[in-house]
Amino acid sequence: MARYAMVIDTKTCIGCGDCVVACKTENKVPAGLNRDWVVEATRGTYPDLTTEFRSERCNHCSHATCVYTCPTGASHYWRDSNIVLVDAAKCTGCKACIAACPYDARLIMHPDGYIDKCTFCHHRVEQGLDPACVSSCPTRCMHFGVLDDPGSHVSRLLKSRTYKVLLSETGNQPNVYYLI
Amino acid sequence: MIEEVLVTARSNPKIDPSLGIWSWEVPMYLFLGGLTAGIMCFAALIILLRKEDQAPWAAKKMAIWAPVLLTVGMGALFLDLEHKLYVYRFYTTFQISSPMSWGSWILLLVYPVSILLVLCSIRDAYPRIGGVIERFSAGRWITAFACYHRQQVATWSLVLGVFLGFYTGILLSAFSARPFWNTGFLAPLFLISGLSSAAALVVLGTRSQAERMMFTKYDIGLISLELALIALLLVNLATGTGVQLDALKNVMGGEFTTRFWLYFVFIGLLIPVVLNYREISGRRTWAFLSPVLVLYGGYMLRLVTVEAGQVSTWTRYTQSFDPVLLDLLR
Amino acid sequence: MRLNRREFIKLSGLLTAGGFLTPALLSGCASQRLPGTGQVTATPTVCDICFWKCAGTVYAEDGQPWKVVGNPDDPHSTGRLCTRGTGGIGAYTDRDRLKQPLLRVSEGGRQTFKPVSWEEAFDFIAGRMQSIAQQHGNDRLALLSHGSGGKHFERLLKAFGSHAYAHPSFAQCRGPREVAFALTYGEGVGSPDRTDMEHSRCVVLIGSHIGENLHNGQVQTLAEAINKDATLITVDPRFSVAAGKSKYWLPIKPGTDMALLLAWMNVLINEGLYDRDYVERYTVGLEQLTRHVQPFNPEWAYLETGLAPKLIRDTAHAMAASAPATLVHPGRHVTWYGDDTQRERAIAILNALLGSWGRKGGFYSQEKVDLPAFPVPKPPRPATDWKQIVQPEFPLSPTGVSQKIVEACAGPEAHFKGLFVYGTNLPHTIPAIKPTLETAADSLDLLVVIDTMPAEITGYADVVLPECTYLERYDGLRNSPERVPSLALRMPAFKPRHETKPAWWMAKQLAGRLQLEKYFPWHDYADTLDWQLRQVGSSLEEMQKIGVKRFPRKTPMYFSTGQDIRFETPSGKIELYSETLAEYGHDPLPRYTAPDKRPEGYYRLNYGRGPAHTFGRTTNNPLLFELMPENAVWINPRVARQWQLKNGDYVQLKNQDGVVSNRVRVRVTERTGPNAVFMIHGFGHTAKGLRLATGVGADDAGLMTSVKVDPIMGGTGMRANFVTFVKA
Ligand SMILES: Nc1nc2c(c(=O)[nH]1)N[C@H]1C(S)=C(S)[C@@H](COP(=O)(O)OP(=O)(O)OC[C@H]3O[C@@H](n4cnc5c(=O)[nH]c(N)nc54)[C@H](O)[C@@H]3O)O[C@H]1N2
Ligand SMILES: Nc1nc2c(c(=O)[nH]1)N[C@H]1C(S)=C(S)[C@@H](COP(=O)(O)OP(=O)(O)OC[C@H]3O[C@@H](n4cnc5c(=O)[nH]c(N)nc54)[C@H](O)[C@@H]3O)O[C@H]1N2
Ligand code: SF4
Ligand code: SF4
Ligand code: SF4
Ligand code: SF4
């Protein structure tokens, strides 16, 4: 099973939101909906402060509770990888998967009634391209690749830097990493 | 100070500003499912324990409500689907890890059994309907089959009733992502509540004073058990992780406090217990009030649980911008 | 604030019922097809959402606009556009765009705009121009412009005999820095800024909020510097994004940067940490400077800036340790407190002490392609020296000062009788200009606005000419000075929507009516590009395929050791001490003046950029509106508590002169100190036609009634304004 991961460097992320617009246009996400978003976390009291920016999206969990909860198999893993996709032709719009995602809001309701979500741009990955968000980021703080290969760029980044994932305690084994 | 803000506006409906996927339909479905489960359990138990004389309505007449209410419940569920044409997709697969998939298939079993349960008493309970059915050979055959296997039908009804009752709770408690739901007490609580609602239905339906008294007493027990389970559930959340504590806050001072304590616990549980006590100690109030409140309480339990549960979350960001403005785009 | 869900749903239901959708983006589930599997076309472009001019490629799928991405060969973008550039498609799809020419008419005693044909619009304009020429002379027209197409109108007006023009990017933006660096080094910083940040070992940002300021090359090279562990020093009263990435954040008291700069010079000179060889070889005035900075030690600066003396010394040492690969960034929008040219002079001098000008990691030498201009006749000599008439008090200003031109349009005695405004939304751009603009609109015989959107400025016009967006037109080749000389092509990716037309076409049509055709000797503007490209061994055809062409550098990027250099200053040296300034009656060495005091109960109005928007020009762009639909006023938690304001509340701001803003959302954050509030420029539109942006957020410009004019070059200092809260 191929394990795709996104590694985002919070040291250089500036919270510009280019990743959000790039996703929007690349994937023709309906107006007013978003597959990714940017969070700014500020700690401290003026003037002793730190700020962290995080570009967030579906974590393409290795233990994806959304997939396990889906009653129809519409939410599924793509080609034996950890990329979680939704097949619109199987989706009933029961919304169980929305409730099942501990990251809250990792899936969005398409106006046509089915679930739409970050696909890790598998249509680009297939062609050997980076996801749209990754390839647009002006600070180049986003990285994408397979973790199975210890020599891959993302594997090396995770080896050489300290990192975190979001809500590791949920047990979902997310695959979006944040270098800190 | 920690400030976590969404710096790109997000207004994904059903998710923002907080999860709001299910409104009245799913609670109604869970309530009617639980009630159906209670009906099947009581009807079956009376048959199996051979108490039909003491509880004639519960034994014979009540069962017909099971498929009816279940159909209404499923209708509510259908209304909730956003992609209605694809409803058949529930039945083109079985997803072993999905409680909802289990539920769809359990319902598929519950239906025929509940109908058999109706049929095995139909000649006594509703002779006119029975007559209509028995005009057809298939109807005659199936009614005879049900009557002949009355014990087995009752046994299966009991088993499936318990399954169904538990399922309505497990459906929610299986969501590890929703801290308020993610507790083992939800399944027994929903089962007991279903039984309690069914007991109330008997009190409303029966004309026999003895049966009414009997089920009024049962209901005191069931409601007390329900109160105990609720206490345990709250203690369980209170001793849980940070996110569970946050979830608990929703009903302890938070947004759902009034709905939970006043509309559910007080009106839907405590008042009926008191009324039931008065009833069995011979001080008659309006006899219909208590069971109506119990049924109302049963629905409130599902409603509050669904509402408080879906807003309970692992994450909470402040929006930098008013996301409602995005509606200008849609 | 948590929204009430029920209300939220009700509201969205209501608005949806009103019903307008972007059909192209809606796909039914039957057609849930992967992007890029249809008929895809690609067209080169140069982004025009801001003035960095990144080259990119526009994609359409099945005839529908799809996306814009950076061109990897482009030195400005290295293949990545910024947030706004990526959202460029929204400029094209915006349903509120200007659609046809508009002419002001009186109808039943009220003035309104009447949609007219292009012929009618041009006849009207040409008629008015001719009558102005007859009555007052050919030199009585002026142009205010910001953007690519402005130069077609510049050509037209010059051909007509009017040479006066100004860009708001001078007196409202980087004018002080260009003048200060020219006074010091003999040349300005230019655009794109010649900062060699990717090689810097130490970067000092004074205000300059790169990261929120999204000039692409700046962002990318700063990120590179961070990745290479350069020491980042950020001086900003607000905890900017850059401050969050910095080793040293200096939360300076607003308006006291000069004190800090002087103290840094004091340390570098007195501790002998400056680049002796460089200073001796290339500069004049060290002696005067040394004497000048003596009183300004870090202890003195502490009292002014609130920054601990040790912090000032430590940062001076850090700067010296990395020199000459230390860049004290000159900033870009630098019209702050009115002493801006002097503050920029101090920055220029500090860089000279560190020896960073012309050195790797400091300021590199730029080069552009030697591209001949398409041959046209020289315009006639103007009858008068317009600068002498319009802005005599700023002889050191090399170009037009926008607000002076507006002033020279206002009133019956005004010099200018006709004004063309191209791509600049004056009421939101020049602080406190509205009253003058209103008088000018009354007194001018002709006011033409060329815009893409029904922005506020169009409301003042006699004629509004709708330009098509950059995605629908040719413009001049991009030939900006850079590390690598390169050319980039912008060409139409889509057919112009509605009746819109490119500026070159408008100017040429007008020229035709004014017997000035010889200045526009082409049928299609693309012909001139082809001609130019052929002079440098390329062609339009080639560029239509590749979009960007790089050319080899002919000169070195940096000074070599011991190289003899003549600077374009009167002394031929880097002028630490400026005789020129002294001659014109200004301080030859920068002097500190304390900023205005904050009135009791008021907070300094701070403002800046948000990454999602370019000023007010993108706030109605649907893709970018979606990212950031409104601005918020940042308020320190202590202040918020005092005023009982919570996150998500709405307030109005009232300035020191009683001007009250539109309602604006409160963001309670530690990222601004307790003495100032912050908001992002470009919001609070009032033009009705902007259906997304109007009435949303607050406009900082409206609150800037106190303007500190730079006595050297006429810049409009915008940071001497204070606001308090009015509950909305
Ligand atoms: N996204 C985006 N990017 C843009 C633009 C845009 O519209 N949108 N516009 C572009 C243009 S034209 C320009 S000119 C540039 C402007 O961008 P910059 O040159 O970076 O503008 P500044 O005015 O330096 O930056 C504002 C910062 O100055 C700080 N500041 C306020 N008062 C003081 C003070 O007294 N001292 C100090 N040291 N700092 C202070 C503010 O807190 C704020 O962080 O941005 C460019 N980039
Ligand atoms: N209060 C305040 N004032 C400021 C600043 C600030 O931060 N605060 N910043 C200052 C700075 S640094 C600068 S550089 C200036 C910028 O000042 P401007 O360039 O005037 O700013 P914009 O608001 O972007 O106005 C641009 C206008 O051009 C139009 N436009 C956009 N694209 C096109 C096109 O392709 N063709 C035509 N014909 N028109 C087009 C837009 O619709 C808009 O009306 O503002 C300065 N003024
Ligand atoms: S595009 Fe890159 S820098 Fe910008 S917010 Fe996204 S991840 Fe951060
Ligand atoms: S982040 Fe949520 S939606 Fe994405 S795979 Fe994990 S559980 Fe599923
Ligand atoms: S909404 Fe669709 S994808 Fe989600 S759980 Fe239901 S059927 Fe599966
Ligand atoms: S990976 Fe693709 S789908 Fe996911 S957020 Fe990035 S651009 Fe969007």
Ligand code: SF4
């Ligand atoms: S910096 Fe951004 S908006 Fe400006 S030209 Fe480049 S891509 Fe366009």
Ligand SMILES: [Mo]
């Ligand atoms: Mo600017």
